[in-house]
Amino acid sequence: MPVAKVFGGPPIVSGGSTYNVTMNEVDLTDGSWTLYDPDGLVDTITFSAGFNTITWNVLAAGSVDYVWDAGGNHRAPRWYKALVLDGTTVQNDKFLAFTSVIENDPTVNDFNQEAVCGVCISPNTTDLFTVDGSGGFFSKGTGSNPAYGTWQYASSSSSLGAANVRGVSTVLRGGLAMGSGVYHAINSSDTTLTAGSRNSNFYNITASAQDSYIMVGFGAKSSADTITAGDQQKISFKYYAVSYNI
DSSP states (O other): OOEEEESSSSOEETTSOOTTOOOEEOOTTSSSOEEEOTTOOEEEEEEETTEEEEEEOOBOSOOGGGOTTSSSBOOSOEEEEEOEETTEEOBTTSEEEEEEEEEEOTTOOOSSEEEEEEEESOTTOSBHHHHOOEEEEEEEOTTSOOEEEEEETTEEEEEEOTTOOEEEEEEEEETTEEEEEEEEEEOTTSOEEEEEEEEOOOOSOSSSOOBOEEEEEEEESSTTOOBOTTOEEEEEEEEEEEEEOO
């Protein structure tokens, strides 16, 4: 009997229930994640009650290199690990649906911030084209409301709103292509407030199959934004993925 490959827990047998599936919680301190931080911007990372808190070292000069949805290079910190489903590392020729949920703690509002949670090919490089990333997206200015959406390569689509509590995003990847993503911005009652989508417009981005990685990244909202030593971000991430035999 065919099996759907999933993150965490027992495999789901074809024909079995996939209703109300429990997602995987991201704990960046659990030893399974590798940090890539080329400029040494991470001071500490802690985890409590579902939320990861990153404490930053100083970023004295703003740059597009620290903005996830812009530019061509990226030097912002990110944690990553191999995307393994039922003991198999998923490669980018396989069709994959990756769903993430991002929730920011609004009481931690130290600087104009962004975060992403998704899938990539080369997490430990500064070339965004080589990173080949897509997934869920969050941003917030200190004086504005939170925005949740989907991130594709060096761009994003998101919805900003005072009642936004978390964002749900699914990206479809495969066939050596980055694919595209959809999102819902939802309130505290898990009611959808707004929704949208974005196509990466990148097809056959690699010439041959390569391993995929799950990646969680933190950064600044714009190229003008700086970060003071001791500034923090506090964010919860969850994910679930399925690789399909088409």
